[in-house]
Amino acid sequence: xxxxxxxxxxxxxxxxxxxxxxxxxxxxxxxxxxxxxxxxxxxxxxxxxxxxxxxxxxxxxxxxxxxxxxxxxxxxxxxxxxxxxxxxxxxxxxxxxxxxxxxxxxxxxxxxxxxxxxxxxxxxxxxxxxxxxxxxxxxxxxxxxxxxxxxxxxxxxxxxxxxxxxxxxxxxx
Numbered sequence: 049x050x051x052x053x054x055x056x057x058x059x060x061x062x063x064x065x066x067x068x069x070x071x072x073x074x075x076x077x078x079x080x081x082x083x084x085x086x087x088x089x090x091x092x093x094x095x096x097x098x099x100x101x102x103x104x105x106x107x108x109x110x111x112x113x114x115x116x117x118x119x120x121x122x123x124x125x126x127x128x129x130x131x132x133x134x135x136x137x138x139x140x141x142x143x144x145x146x147x148x149x150x151x152x153x154x155x156x157x158x159x160x161x162x163x164x165x166x167x168x169x170x171x172x173x174x175x176x177x178x179x180x181x182x183x184x185x186x187x188x189x190x191x192x193x194x195x196x197x198x199x200x201x202x203x204x205x206x207x208x209x210x211x212x213x214x215x216x217x218x219x220x221x
Contacts, residue, residue, distance in 0.1 A: 050085045052094035053078025056102055065126035071098075081105065083112050089191045090115035093145070097121040100135050100149075103142060110143035110206070115196050117145045122152040128163025133175065141173040144199045144206075146191050153181055171199040 055078050057071040084091040093109030093116065100119045109117060117139060123132050132151075140147040146169065153164025168177035168189040177187035200206070
């Protein structure tokens with residue numbers, strides 16, 4: 049068992065999209081990440097909603113052994129339509145993990161609706177399950193850890209990654 053507290057708070061004003069949310073008004077961000085949790089289907093790395101926009105989080109979880117990343121979310125309709133699928137696919141591709149993202153769907157009240165489209169993405173970045181954006185649903189997908197291993201073996205991205213000093217060298221010039 050594990051407890052994860054959302055790391056990144058959604059404080060966003062997008063007047064042209066009708067989005068105005070300030071989670072920091074009622075939420076305190078978690079102080080740290082938690083290591084991936086061993087489950088019967090593999091090691092699961094935990095993130096929540098807006099955390100999806102920060103690739104450093106998913107890469108840290110992958111480096112600590114995650115085979116699967118989860119992002120339960122309530123994306124707005126505007127941000128979901130523009131970014132939801134592409135961000136989930138990007139996190140799967142860059143970490144070579146399965147990404148499983150439950151998603152609230154529908155109208156909460158007159159000012160707030162959620163995009164939906166709970167998705168499952170494989171380590172190659174293919175969407176292998178989509179619940180749609182109209183009503184609650186469920187999809188079953190096979191999480192094949194051999195596909196994770198094969199993808200990482202055939203394209204060893206993490207072995208090609210340079211040390212941290214290389215990526216920080218721009219800030220030193």
